[in-house]
Every structure is written in structure tokens, then in C-alpha cells.
Amino acid sequence: MSDTDGKKPLGLGGAPRSGQVKQSFSHGRTKSVVVETKRKRVVVPTKPGAAGAAGTGGGSPNLGDPAKRPAGISDAEMERRLTALRAAKAREIADNERRAEEERQREEDRQRRREEIETKEREERERLEALRAKAEEEERAARAEADARVAAAAQRKADVLGTRPRSAEKPAEAKPGPATPAPADAPTNRNQDATGPRGVAAKAPLAPAPQRKTDREREERERSAKAKGDDNRRGGKLTLSAALNGEGGRTRSLAAMKRKQEKARQKAMGFGSKPEKQVRDVQLPETIVISELANRMAERAADVVKSLMKMGMMVTMNQAIDADTAELVIEEFGHKAVRVSDSDVEQVIDSVKDRDEDLQSRPPIVTIMGHVDHGKTSLLDAIRKANVVSGEAGGITQHIGAYQVKTPSGALVSFLDTPGHAAFTSMRARGASVTDIVILVVAADDAVMPQTIEAIHHAKAAKVPLIVAINKMDKHGADATKVRTDLLQHDIVVEAMSGDVQDVELSAKTGMGIDNLLEAIALQAEILELKANPKRAASGAVIEAKLDVGRGPVATVLVQNGTLRKGDIFVVGEQWGKVRALINDQGETVLEAGPSVPVEVLGLSGTPSAGDTLNVVETEAQAREIADYREKAAKDKRAAAGAATTLEQLMAKAKADQSVAELPVLVKADVQGSAEAIVQALEKIGNDEVRVRILHYGVGAITDTDVGLAEASGAPIIGFNVRANASARQSANQKGVEIRYYSIIYDLVDDIKAAASGLLKAEVRETFIGYAQIKEVFKVTGVGQVAGCLVTEGVARRSAGVRLLRDSVVIHEGTLKTLKRFKDEVKEVISGQECGMAFERYEDIRPGDVIEIFEREEVQRTLA
Known part of the structure; x- marks a missing residue:
């Protein structure tokens, strides 16, 4: 059987020609097919009437003639084809007319625009020609005026010396008699002045030699020339009396004349006019530095200092002045003063509500909480496919860790790992306050414990949804039902018991149930519809802060809104800074961090407190001003708290302290959160007879300053995950200061408790x-x-x-x-x-x- 299955190939009649045609289909598919075409047959009518008959075919005579009609074409089909041809012809004519009309309109629009542009160019050329003509006219006038002054000066000089300018000399008339010879000392050079090198008048070109004039007569002659308005260069000696009286002045130089003409030309063209002074509203706090006041007024700091000196105040631009004085300066410069309070400096922080069209989906922030040794960090390691728990001292987490994980589905999730020890209550509260979802990890072989209950309370206080992760299901004796039953006592009803809290059975050791946990997180995040605006100024929360020896103060920040970029100026708590570098959880340097991304920020002026809010501002002056205000407010608050104590209370406290033994200690830790947790734990040690007093606590290595303070107070130094530098170690050995190093908070608390117990009476x-x-x-x-x-x-x-x-x-x-x-x-x-x-x-x-x-x-x- 042939390829065409016995069917004839398509054609239009005539001698066929075969060929191949390449057909294109969707998704990039093509196919080559064989087609046959027939040459067009041209029929020439033999009779005059034949043309009219052929005309019914709409331009195809062979279609209208029944004798020459292709085989197999009926009358109805023939009529349909003729109708289609006529309709196509009519459409073609209409399209041609429409295109012609559109082309005509476009041509008219182009012509109109061309005429407008030519009119504007012509007006501009006329204006420039007028300005140029005016400038040339002024230049000619100035040049003529200068020439007139020069000619007048030369005339006055000739009058004084009894000579004529060479330009005014006329050729001598021919008279009989011998020619008068020119004197030997007459000036022969055209450019030579009539005065000698010392300003002494040369001899007149007369036949008889003039008498030599005395010095007194020359001075009188020069004074008379000055009295007549001679503006020429001074002649003769410059005496002290002449200099004091302003005599011997010079005429304007050619360069000065050119500068004057250039100014006149620029003024004529409209370039020389000074812009009008802009009146500004200057925000004025209670005190302000003079340089900052000048910046707010857009004036020179030297002018502001000069104005204050006229008021009798000898100040520099780095000194601060009060609001009343600053208001006088502002009014003198023509601006308006707007009084603001100290708290108004924080209004520069962007608090504009985001529009719905600017919001974009962001990854969820998930905090893992639970009792100590229930497998929180191991679960996070299983998700991250890392091994963080092996690096933790004593196998327990003692810092907040922030990580971003990419799930198998491709979604990003930001995790916060909080410590479970009882001393880290503030860390857990801080983690719950910045999170979207809380994963409550409960060991199936241990059930609900005290820190589990505390984590539940933190999650309820923060009003964030819970997901219960029942861990250690691979261990013998694991009982998930007991965990679910114990949670009922704390109003946590899981889905397995017809509640609304998701629960997942898993094992961080074997990896069982990890995928189910990620699906539960994705489902909860989808319900919450988490969104943020990445195009605004960044704001975030400080998860942890530390003092690095090589990098300085470092803060772990979780960006909550906006995008934090390298070079941004920010304020965080009582500190401020400029982003010098951003480091992600993998230790890689990045240029920016969007919403829900945890990064380490370098470039702070000091170590902030964990839990402070980071906000990006526009200028360093604003950041410094906000930080100074917050520091001053905190200091005033502490002073007010101390001042609120009455004298009777102070006396009663002093009397009570006489019978209380104190154990002073000095604490240095690696991060801010650990330092706070240690201080809170140590302050709980003691009773009515003995207590622990924290002399000082901070982050960073132990220094000579710490050793000096410990020696003066007779206190030991507690170093948590930090060490003393070489100078501090040597100083401590010389002064007999005890330094104790710890890496596990259990051991630290137990040792301090034992030392405090030694102060108790037996x-x-x-x-x-x-x-x-x-x-x-x-x-x-x-x-x-x-x-x-x-x-x-x-x-x-x-x-x-x-x-x-x-x-x-x-x-x-x-x-x-x-x-x-x-x-x-x-x-x-x-x-x-x-x-x-x-x-x-x-x-x-x-x-x-x-x-x-x-x-x-x-x-x-x-x-x-």
C-alpha cells in the first residue's frame, strides 16, 4: 500500500510539481511533508462576451466558465468560492483604505510635531541671539569706555608733559629752512613712555635744551597731575605720606576689565543671578551641637560660630548650646525654629504601615523549645543534616542558635534553638517573642517536665501556635500516649485526641518523622499567611550579642521586615553602627539579608543587649542622637529608681545588710544572653544570711580592668567560655586574684552555691x-x-x-x-x-x- 492509501494528491490542476514543505507545531515539533502543486492556467477569452462572463469569477476567469471548471466542483461549491473571493477582495480594499487613512493621520501628526519642534527651536535661537547681541553691545560699550579712559589719561599726560600723543601727531608742513634736528635724548621707541625709568619726565622735543627741574618742582608737578584726575600709573617715588593718603593708585587691569565683562555677559544671559534663599523649618531639641545646627539650616558652620561670637559667646563648632540660644541663631539666619522634645528623635525610625501590594511571602520563623536533654538540638541537626550538639559543652545548648534551612520541598524555614536549662528562662522568652511557630519537643520516655511547662507558658504569652514534637520514639519504653495525656493538664489538646494542636511522633536519632514535622510546619505557615515588605528600611530583633576579639562587637540579628544591606546605618538599643559585614549561619559573607533571615552583623559601636530592636536610619547623626538619647534615658531611669528610696528605707536596708554575708563575684561570658542567664541564676542563690553580689558582668575576654576591680573588692572572677589575656593572667598572679573558668552552667552554679554555703554559720x-x-x-x-x-x-x-x-x-x-x-x-x-x-x-x-x-x-x- 502506498503512503497515500490510494488517494489522489491535492492539487489545483495543470502539470503537477512535487516538493517538500516543513510544518511547525507547538513545543518545537516539526514535520516534513511531500506536496504537489500545479501551475496556474491562464485562459484568454476568444469572444468579447467572454470577458463579462469571466468577470463573475472575481478575477478568476477559469472558475466562472463551466467548461473550464475543475473536475468535481458543483455549482453550489462554485458559488461559495466566488462569494468568498469577493468578500476577501472587499476586505482587502477596506484594509487598504484603513491603512491609507492611518498613514495619513500619522503623517499629519509627525508634521505637526515637526512644526512645533521647529517653532521652539526658532524661538530659542532668537532668544539666544538677542542675549548674545545684548552681551556684545555691552561688551562694545565697555570696551569703548575703557578706550575713552585710556585716551583721556594719555591726553592728560600729554598736557602735563607738554607733548602730544603720537596718534594725534600730524605730518609737518613743508616750510623753507633747515630741518630741526631731534634731540638726542628724545624717545625714539613708540612704546617708550614719556617718563624715564625712575618716573622723571623726559626732555621735551624742543630745539633748546630745557632747564633741569629740581626735586621739589617734580613733586609739585606730580601732585598737580593727580589733582586733575590722572588715573595713570603712579610716577616718582612712593613716599610714606603718599601711601597713607591713598595716592599713587593704579588703574584697573585688563584682567579685571575682562572679569567685569564676563559677569555682565552672564548676568544678561540669566546665569549670574543668585538663587533665592530657602527658608527652612529647623527642628530644635533641648540641646544641639553647633555643627549639627548648621547642617539643619544648610549654612556654613563658620558663619554660625561667627554669629554666636557676635552675641558674646566664644564657642567652637563641636560645642553644644541650649535651645533658646539656638532659636536666636535660627531667626537671625532667617529660618523657623520648631521645638521638639528629646523623645522626638526616635520619630525618624520608619513606622509607616506597609501597603498590601508591597507585601511578599516570607519564610516562617520557628523556635524549638522544651526541657533540657529532650533532643531539641539533635532534632535541629537532623533537619539541617549537621552536628551542632557535638560542639556543645556538656551536651546541652547554652546559647540561642539561629539557622535557615531549605526543606526538601524547596521552602525556606528559619529555626531558633533555645536552651532548656532552668537558668535560660529569659532566652526562651526572647525566642518565643520573635517567632511565628513554636515546636514543643517532649521526650517520649520522659514526658512533661518543668521547662516543658515553662515553654508552654511562653508560647501562650506570645500567642503563637504550637506544634508538639514527641521525640525519642526509637527508645525502649517510649510512650507517646502518656505525653499527650500529660499535655491535657496544661490545656494542650493534640489532634490525635480531637484537638487543634498538631503533634508529630519522630526520632531525631533515626530520622523518623522528620518529613512529617516539616509538612506540619509548612501547613501552619500557610494558615498564618506570613508576609513582609522587603523594600523598606530593615528592622529586626537581636537574638544574641557577643564581643569578638578580632571582629569587635557582633550581634546575631533576625531580620523581621525590610532588607538589611551592607553599608546601612542602624541603631540598636543604646548602640549604633554601620553595617561593615553580614555573615549568614553557614559562615559566608552576604551583601543583604531579607525578612526572616538570621545574620551576624559587624560594625557596632558597642555590645547591645539581647532582645533589643535594630532599626535602619538615614544618617549617622540620627543614629548617634537616638543612641545618646536612649543611653541618657536609661541612666536617668536608674538614677530615679535609686532616688525613690527614702532615708528610712536606706537605714533599714543598711541595718539588715549588717547581718547578711555577701559573696562578691565578677562575671565575664562569651555572649550577652549567657551573661544575663548566669547573673539571674546567681542572684537566686542565697537566703537571709548569705547572698551573692554581682560586682560587674559583661561579654568578652577578661582584662586588666576586671582584675583591678576584683582585687579592690576581694572577689573571684568567673569566666564562662572566655579566657583572660596574657596581661590579665600575669596581673592576676601578682595580685592574687582567683580566676575560675567554666563551660557548663551546671558546674558554675554549683561551685558558687558551695562557696556561698561556706559563709553560712555552722x-x-x-x-x-x-x-x-x-x-x-x-x-x-x-x-x-x-x-x-x-x-x-x-x-x-x-x-x-x-x-x-x-x-x-x-x-x-x-x-x-x-x-x-x-x-x-x-x-x-x-x-x-x-x-x-x-x-x-x-x-x-x-x-x-x-x-x-x-x-x-x-x-x-x-x-x-
Whole structure:
């Protein structure tokens, strides 16, 4: 069977020609097909009427003739084709007319625009020609004026010297007689002046030689020439009196004339006019630095200082002035003063509400919380495919870690890992306040613990959704049902128990359930519809802060809105700075960080507090002003808190402190969060008798300043994950200052608690050991009164304490001076035996008295 299955190929009649045509389809597919074409047959009518018949075919005569119609074409089909051809022809004519009309309109528009442009260019040329003509006219006038002045000066000079300018000389008339020879000393050079090099007038070109004039006559002649208005260069000697009287002036130089003409030309063309002074509204705080005041007025600082000096104030541009003085200066310069309070400096922080069209989706911020050793960091390691827990001292997390993870689905998630130790309550609260979702990690073999309950409270206070991750399901004895049941006591009802809180069973060790947890996070984030505006000034929260030896203050910032870029100027808490570098969680340097991205920021002026808010501002002056205001406000607040204490309260506190023993310590940690946690833990140590007093705490290495403070206070230095530098170690050895290093907060708290327990007074316990009754009293020489006793109960020991009871009333308490049995000194006497006793420094004993014998022991107390 052939390719065409017995069908004839398509054609238009005539001799066929075969060829290949390449057909194109969607998605880049092509196909080559074989087609046949027939040459067009041209029919020439033989009779005049044939043309009219052919005309019915709309330009195709062979279609209208039934005899020459292609085979297989019916009349109806023929009529349909003729109708289609006529319609196509009509459409073609209409399209041609429309295109012609559009082309005509476009040509008219181009012509109109061309005429407008030519008109504007012609007007501009005419204006420039007029300005140029005016400038040339002024230049000619100025040149003519200068020439006139020069000619007048030359005329006056000729009048004074009795000569004529060469330009005014006329050719001598021919007269009979011998020619008069020119004098030898007459000026022969055209450019030579009529005066000599010393300003002395040359001889006139007369035949007889003139008499030599005296110096007095020359001075009188020069003064008369000046009186007549001679503006030429001065002649003769410049005397002191002439200089003081302003005589001997010069005419304007050619360069000065050119400058004047140039100014006139620029003024004529409109370039020389000074812009009008702009009146500004100057914000004026209570105090302001003079240089900043000049910047706000857009004036020169030197002019502002000059204005203040005219007021009698000898100041420099770096000094501060009060608002009243600054207002006078502002009014003198023609501006308006706008009084603002100190708190108004924070208004420069952008707080504009974002528009809905500017908001874009951002990754969710997820905080992992739970009890210590429940596997929070191990779970994050399993998600990140990292091994952070191996680097943690003691296997516990002691810092907030911020990481960004790309899930298998391609979505980004920012994780915050918080410590679970009881001392890090403030860290957990800080993590919950900046998060979108909280993952509560509970160990299936340990159930709900105290820090688990605390994490639940933090999440509820922050009003963020919870996802319960039941970890360690691979261990023997894991019971997820018990975890879900325990959570019911804290109003946490999981989905497995028909609640609304998602719960996922997983194992961070084996990786089981990790995908389910990521799906739960994605679902919760989709419900929250998290969005932010990345095109505004950045703002974020400081998760952690530390002082690096090589890099200076470093803050871990979680960007919450906007985009933080390298070079941005920012203010964070009481500190400010300019972004010198941004480092992501992988240790790579990046140029910018968008919403929900954690980065380390370098370039701070000092170490901020963890939890402070970072805001980007426009200028360094604004950032410095805001930071100074916040620092001053914090200092005033602390001073006000101290001043609020009355004198009676101070006296009562001083009296109470007399009986309280204090253990002073100095704490240095690696990051701000750890320092705060250690201080909070140490302040809880103690009771009514002893307490721990924090002299100073901070971040960074131990320095000589810390050693000096510790020596003055007799306090040890506690270093948490930091070390003392070489100079500080040597100083500490010389001064006998104790430095203790720790890397685990358990050990630090236990050691400080043990040291504080040493300040407690020992507890004295008294143990009864026997009774003895006095039967008779003897007087022994050299000993004194000796009681003959019978031990009625227990045992009597010489080293024990004794009390003398008379009628069941204690009349003496002391120790024994001697204990004898018969004539021998013994250590103890048992019950039922007789003995002799003598009291130390007491002799008022009587028969019938009872001696109570006891022993005391001291028990060292410890802090709970």
C-alpha cells in the first residue's frame, strides 16, 4: 500500500510539481511533508462576451466558465468560492483604505510635531541671539569706555608733559629752512613712555635744551597731575605720606576689565543671578551641637560660630548650646525654629504601615523549645543534616542558635534553638517573642517536665501556635500516649485526641518523622499567611550579642521586615553602627539579608543587649542622637529608681545588710544572653544570711580592668567560655586574684552555691549524754569546792559541757575542771558510779543539785 492509501494528491490542476514543505507545531515539533502543486492556467477569452462572463469569477476567469471548471466542483461549491473571493477582495480594499487613512493621520501628526519642534527651536535661537547681541553691545560699550579712559589719561599726560600723543601727531608742513634736528635724548621707541625709568619726565622735543627741574618742582608737578584726575600709573617715588593718603593708585587691569565683562555677559544671559534663599523649618531639641545646627539650616558652620561670637559667646563648632540660644541663631539666619522634645528623635525610625501590594511571602520563623536533654538540638541537626550538639559543652545548648534551612520541598524555614536549662528562662522568652511557630519537643520516655511547662507558658504569652514534637520514639519504653495525656493538664489538646494542636511522633536519632514535622510546619505557615515588605528600611530583633576579639562587637540579628544591606546605618538599643559585614549561619559573607533571615552583623559601636530592636536610619547623626538619647534615658531611669528610696528605707536596708554575708563575684561570658542567664541564676542563690553580689558582668575576654576591680573588692572572677589575656593572667598572679573558668552552667552554679554555703554559720547541735546528782560538797586545797556525785543516768565525760540545775532551774553552764574517781583523774564515769566533779570558775554548789552533762557538735550548713 502506498503512503497515500490510494488517494489522489491535492492539487489545483495543470502539470503537477512535487516538493517538500516543513510544518511547525507547538513545543518545537516539526514535520516534513511531500506536496504537489500545479501551475496556474491562464485562459484568454476568444469572444468579447467572454470577458463579462469571466468577470463573475472575481478575477478568476477559469472558475466562472463551466467548461473550464475543475473536475468535481458543483455549482453550489462554485458559488461559495466566488462569494468568498469577493468578500476577501472587499476586505482587502477596506484594509487598504484603513491603512491609507492611518498613514495619513500619522503623517499629519509627525508634521505637526515637526512644526512645533521647529517653532521652539526658532524661538530659542532668537532668544539666544538677542542675549548674545545684548552681551556684545555691552561688551562694545565697555570696551569703548575703557578706550575713552585710556585716551583721556594719555591726553592728560600729554598736557602735563607738554607733548602730544603720537596718534594725534600730524605730518609737518613743508616750510623753507633747515630741518630741526631731534634731540638726542628724545624717545625714539613708540612704546617708550614719556617718563624715564625712575618716573622723571623726559626732555621735551624742543630745539633748546630745557632747564633741569629740581626735586621739589617734580613733586609739585606730580601732585598737580593727580589733582586733575590722572588715573595713570603712579610716577616718582612712593613716599610714606603718599601711601597713607591713598595716592599713587593704579588703574584697573585688563584682567579685571575682562572679569567685569564676563559677569555682565552672564548676568544678561540669566546665569549670574543668585538663587533665592530657602527658608527652612529647623527642628530644635533641648540641646544641639553647633555643627549639627548648621547642617539643619544648610549654612556654613563658620558663619554660625561667627554669629554666636557676635552675641558674646566664644564657642567652637563641636560645642553644644541650649535651645533658646539656638532659636536666636535660627531667626537671625532667617529660618523657623520648631521645638521638639528629646523623645522626638526616635520619630525618624520608619513606622509607616506597609501597603498590601508591597507585601511578599516570607519564610516562617520557628523556635524549638522544651526541657533540657529532650533532643531539641539533635532534632535541629537532623533537619539541617549537621552536628551542632557535638560542639556543645556538656551536651546541652547554652546559647540561642539561629539557622535557615531549605526543606526538601524547596521552602525556606528559619529555626531558633533555645536552651532548656532552668537558668535560660529569659532566652526562651526572647525566642518565643520573635517567632511565628513554636515546636514543643517532649521526650517520649520522659514526658512533661518543668521547662516543658515553662515553654508552654511562653508560647501562650506570645500567642503563637504550637506544634508538639514527641521525640525519642526509637527508645525502649517510649510512650507517646502518656505525653499527650500529660499535655491535657496544661490545656494542650493534640489532634490525635480531637484537638487543634498538631503533634508529630519522630526520632531525631533515626530520622523518623522528620518529613512529617516539616509538612506540619509548612501547613501552619500557610494558615498564618506570613508576609513582609522587603523594600523598606530593615528592622529586626537581636537574638544574641557577643564581643569578638578580632571582629569587635557582633550581634546575631533576625531580620523581621525590610532588607538589611551592607553599608546601612542602624541603631540598636543604646548602640549604633554601620553595617561593615553580614555573615549568614553557614559562615559566608552576604551583601543583604531579607525578612526572616538570621545574620551576624559587624560594625557596632558597642555590645547591645539581647532582645533589643535594630532599626535602619538615614544618617549617622540620627543614629548617634537616638543612641545618646536612649543611653541618657536609661541612666536617668536608674538614677530615679535609686532616688525613690527614702532615708528610712536606706537605714533599714543598711541595718539588715549588717547581718547578711555577701559573696562578691565578677562575671565575664562569651555572649550577652549567657551573661544575663548566669547573673539571674546567681542572684537566686542565697537566703537571709548569705547572698551573692554581682560586682560587674559583661561579654568578652577578661582584662586588666576586671582584675583591678576584683582585687579592690576581694572577689573571684568567673569566666564562662572566655579566657583572660596574657596581661590579665600575669596581673592576676601578682595580685592574687582567683580566676575560675567554666563551660557548663551546671558546674558554675554549683561551685558558687558551695562557696556561698561556706559563709553560712555552722549549726550547733547539742546531744544529752547523762545526769549526776550531788551528794556532798568537799573543799580541797588547791582545787576549791568539789562535788561528790553519783552518776544516775548516761555517762559523765570530762570534755563535755555541764549545766547546774537547782530546783529544775539552770543556774550555771560551763565546763568541768576536774573529774576524779577516788584519787585518780579519769576521762569518763558511767552510770551507777560515784565521782568527784569541780566546775571551771564556779563554786556555788550545794548538795541535792543536779548536774546535766551534754556534748555540742557543729554541722556545716549548705544552701538548698
